[in-house]
Amino acid sequence: MRLPSSLVRLLRRLGWYHPLHDWRRDRRFRRRRAAEVAQWRRAGCPSPPPDAIKYDCIRHYARTHGTPVLVETGTWFGDAIFTLRGEFRAIHSIELAPALHAQAREALAHLPHIHLHLGDSAAELTRLAPTLAGPTLYWLDGHWCDGPSARGTKDTPIMEELSFLLDRPVGQDVVLVDDARFFTGEHGYPTVDALRRLVAAKRPAASFELQDDIIRIVPV
Ligand SMILES: C[S@@+](CC[C@H](N)C(=O)[O-])C[C@H]1O[C@@H](n2cnc3c(N)ncnc32)[C@H](O)[C@@H]1O
Incomplete structure (x- = not known):
């Protein structure tokens, strides 16, 4: 109303x-x-679970691993970061669609610990990550989808995002990748096994689990 x-x-x-x-x-x-x-x-x-279960998963990993910073790729309407605003000291969210970015800015401008970035997350992550202090939880959810979504040069920049994060010095970060059901090797998505191999090659000590449509990589 x-x-x-x-x-x-x-x-x-x-x-x-x-x-x-x-x-x-x-x-x-x-x-x-x-x-x-x-x-x-x-x-x-059934898979996928509703958003509330996914947000509970982010909350659980943030508390278990003590990550005061959240980086989300794919702001959409800002629902995840609005829901989780009390869990993190700082939140960054990257969105490629200018209209969605502008709408989220207007709705969230009064929350000074939320920082919204406009651009392709594969590129923005490389600028943002080196500026962050403290263990960070990366919620990788930027991809083309139905509705007012943007589409970058690919449907999903996940390989670039993950390769960049795994090429950095080992830290205490957590990476959660949403929508594992799309990782079938089709429509520009790698397979889950390709992601598993990438993580094993670059971070042999990290754990790689898949549950509730979310791939969980700890620590990164
Ligand atoms: C599934 S929605 C994100 C949902 C949101 N994370 C949430 O939990 O409420 C995917 C979003 O990613 C955005 N997107 C698509 N490709 C992108 C890219 N290369 N970089 C950043 N955002 C992208 C889309 O415009 C869309 O807003």
């Missing part, structure tokens, strides 16, 4: 607009996600 513009002006003057807006967005997400998770469980937990 949209608020009347006079009420929006008043709320902005009082400094209540963003807290109220965020509370309503949280409540909307909570309700929708509770219904999606219940339905998913009733269906026997």
